[in-house]
Amino acid sequence: MALFTLLKLILVVSVLYLLFKYLTRKSLPPGVRPLPGPKGKVLFRCHFFRNLLTKIPEGLPFIGRVHDVPADSTWLKFWEWSQEYGPIYQMEIFGSQHVWISSEQIANDLLSKRGAIYSDRPLIPNLPDNRTSGDYLALLGRTDTWRRQRKLGHQLMARSAQADLYSYPAVELKRLLYFMSKDPANYIAHMEEYTSRTISRLAWGSEEHAAELRVGTFGLLVTISPSGAVPNVVAPLRYLPTWMSPWKKRENARHERENKFFRGCFETVKEAHRKGESKPSYTKMFLEEQEKSGVREEEGQYIVGMMAIAGALTIGSPMQSYILAMCHYPKWQDMMREEMQRVCGDRCPTWEDRAQLPTIRAVVKEVIRWRPPVPTGIPHCLEQDDVYDGYFIPAGATIHALEWGITRDPKMYPDPENFRPERWLAPNFPTYREPLTEYPNLKGHSQFGFGRRTCQGVDIVEQELFLVMGGLAWAFDIRKKTSKWGYEVPVPTDKYTSLLIAKPEKMVFEMKPVSQDRVQMIEKEWEDLNGGRMADEGVAMNEKTQTV
Numbered sequence: 127m128a129l130f131t132l133l134k135l136i137l138v139v140s141v142l143y144l145l146f147k148y149l150t151r152k153s154l155p156p157g158v159r160p161l162p163g164p165k166g167k168v169l170f171r172c173h174f175f176r177n178l179l180t181k182i183p184e185g186l187p188f189i190g191r192v193h194d195v196p197a198d199s200t201w202l203k204f205w206e207w208s209q210e211y212g213p214i215y216q217m218e219i220f221g222s223q224h225v226w227i228s229s230e231q232i233a234n235d236l237l238s239k240r241g242a243i244y245s246d247r248p249l250i251p252n253l254p255d256n257r258t259s260g261d262y263l264a265l266l267g268r269t270d271t272w273r274r275q276r277k278l279g280h281q282l283m284a285r286s287a288q289a290d291l292y293s294y295p296a297v298e299l300k301r302l303l304y305f306m307s308k309d310p311a312n313y314i315a316h317m318e319e320y321t322s323r324t325i326s327r328l329a330w331g332s333e334e335h336a337a338e339l340r341v342g343t344f345g346l347l348v349t350i351s352p353s354g355a356v357p358n359v360v361a362p363l364r365y366l367p368t369w370m371s372p373w374k375k376r377e378n379a380r381h382e383r384e385n386k387f388f389r390g391c392f393e394t395v396k397e398a399h400r401k402g403e404s405k406p407s408y409t410k411m412f413l414e415e416q417e418k419s420g421v422r423e424e425e426g427q428y429i430v431g432m433m434a435i436a437g438a439l440t441i442g443s444p445m446q447s448y449i450l451a452m453c454h455y456p457k458w459q460d461m462m463r464e465e466m467q468r469v470c471g472d473r474c475p476t477w478e479d480r481a482q483l484p485t486i487r488a489v490v491k492e493v494i495r496w497r498p499p500v501p502t503g504i505p506h507c508l509e510q511d512d513v514y515d516g517y518f519i520p521a522g523a524t525i526h527a528l529e530w531g532i533t534r535d536p537k538m539y540p541d542p543e544n545f546r547p548e549r550w551l552a553p554n555f556p557t558y559r560e561p562l563t564e565y566p567n568l569k570g571h572s573q574f575g576f577g578r579r580t581c582q583g584v585d586i587v588e589q590e591l592f593l594v595m596g597g598l599a600w601a602f603d604i605r606k607k608t609s610k611w612g613y614e615v616p617v618p619t620d621k622y623t624s625l626l627i628a629k630p631e632k633m634v635f636e637m638k639p640v641s642q643d644r645v646q647m648i649e650k651e652w653e654d655l656n657g658g659r660m661a662d663e664g665v666a667m668n669e670k671t672q673t674v
């Protein structure tokens with residue numbers, strides 16, 4: 127009975143909201159055209175409502191052929207539409223305008239060159255204070271709080287990058303290679319522990335916060351993803367009172383837990399700092415500079431916390447896509463090994479070797495291009511009506527740089543569907559740049575966004591991916607598995623998870639050590655690092671471990 131009342135209420139609120147949106151929408155100013163795009167369609171990701179709404183005929187202003195957008199890999203549908211309607215098109219989703227861009231040129235023209243009006247963030251219905259609360263740097267509106275936090279974030283990132291991230295990524299690599307050698311089937315947990323432990327050290331000087339960070343990271347990802355929470359698609363649901371909104375209760379609990387966690391981490395560093403025992407970290411830097419920056423403690427705690435979440439959340443995706451790429455294009459491991467043998471002899475490559483190892487950098491960059499970790503991009507919001515190439519874009523529109531499409535432009539990336547790191551190494555490709563001691567690198571790659579909102583973590587991504595992909599190629603040979611009946615176990619190239627940060631579904635593959643000498647080197651390094659113990663008590667890894 128209560129469920130029935132709830133459904134009725136949801137329906138009434140939704141209809142009133144849509145009616146309001148319809149009646150208050152603006153007509154086109156003279157002399158401009160509307161952007162092309164699919165008409166009368168709605169993005170609908172919840173299976174229950176999808177099935178319900180497929181009964182509604184096409185052509186209604188806000189609701190139409192809901193089955194158009196699949197529940198998984200939505201970016202493929204948005205990209206297909208870009209091939210039909212052009213590199214910039216518009217669609218309505220529950221009364222809101224969404225503009226999809228799949229050309230780097232157009233994304234730069236609007237999001238970078240017109241950054242003064244294209245740098246806001248849209249409201250996330252399941253996190254309705256995302257634009258105003260100082261708790262979410264990456265999701266803040268274009269406010270003074272955002273400017274202050276971004277400036278501080280930039281200082282923390284730049285100073286730690288100058289110190290080569292205090293070698294934290296290299297220390298954690300030893301552990302990663304050891305656990306991969308013992309238990310490759312659990313590669314997702316090992317890789318996500320690697321990213322969480324490294325960023326936990328960077329944020330708070332210790333890896334001990336990594337496990338809780340993974341839980342918090344996953345919680346926030348669900349909160350903000352279109353497929354993670356119903357109101358993110360059916361926006362009017364956010365007006366329901368908390369007692370009728372299970373998602374609001376979940377969100378409040380998540381936020382409270384996050385606040386306690388960040389506070390606890392911060393207090394631990396503060397206490398160590400007072401005793402003169404704190405290790406290098408963003409929090410330590412913040413405490414040292416707090417007077418100069420004028421940023422309150424509570425705000426500093428959240429800036430650091432958001433960096434930690436961003437670092438734990440994202441980098442696992444390209445690491446897992448590396449395994450996928452090697453299953454299908456294994457020859458690149460031989461090429462990386464041949465290069466590292468020449469430069470490093472038998473030892474594992476280090477960050478200091480990077481200038482001499484362009485093939486590893488090319489593999490890193492091509493993994494990011496081939497399987498973008500954020501395939502739909504992180505949306506911006508337009509603050510004023512605008513006209514581009516004669517097309518009208520209304521204020522308030524949500525602007526998506528569709529990474530999947532941008533990295534498939536055949537003029538820029540010939541043969542885009544194939545994994546071809548040589549496009550970064552050979553002069554006959556449009557993406558080639560010299561000198562090879564510096565290029566390819568990840569700076570300015572479209573995958574890290576545009577204009578004033580570009581990603582602040584590229585230095586970390588660059589170092590972690592170079593070390594992990596180089597280290598894995600040095601230690602192991604990854605291939606498709608041959609079953610006991612002699613056939614190759616298929617590894618699908620397109621089965622990705624559907625949250626905002628997309629990762630390949632768990633794969634079955636074969637991973638053999640390159641040599642026994644290298645296995646012994648890995649064991650020795652880990653033993654030295656872990657005080658002579660071969661196991662790590664802090665690690666409880668199994669299939670059920672929560673992944674981000």
Ligand code: HEM
Binds near residue numbers: 264434436504586
């Ligand atoms: C493979 C890894 C990563 C990818 C693909 C990625 C991608 C992105 C993208 C697409 C944006 C939005 C850009 C825009 O709106 O135009 C972004 C923003 C951001 N990223 Fe990253 N990111 C990664 C790793 C990191 C790391 C490791 C950190 C920090 C430790 C980080 C910190 C941030 C911050 C703070 C913002 C918000 C900037 C703002 O809104 O002003 N990211 N990232």
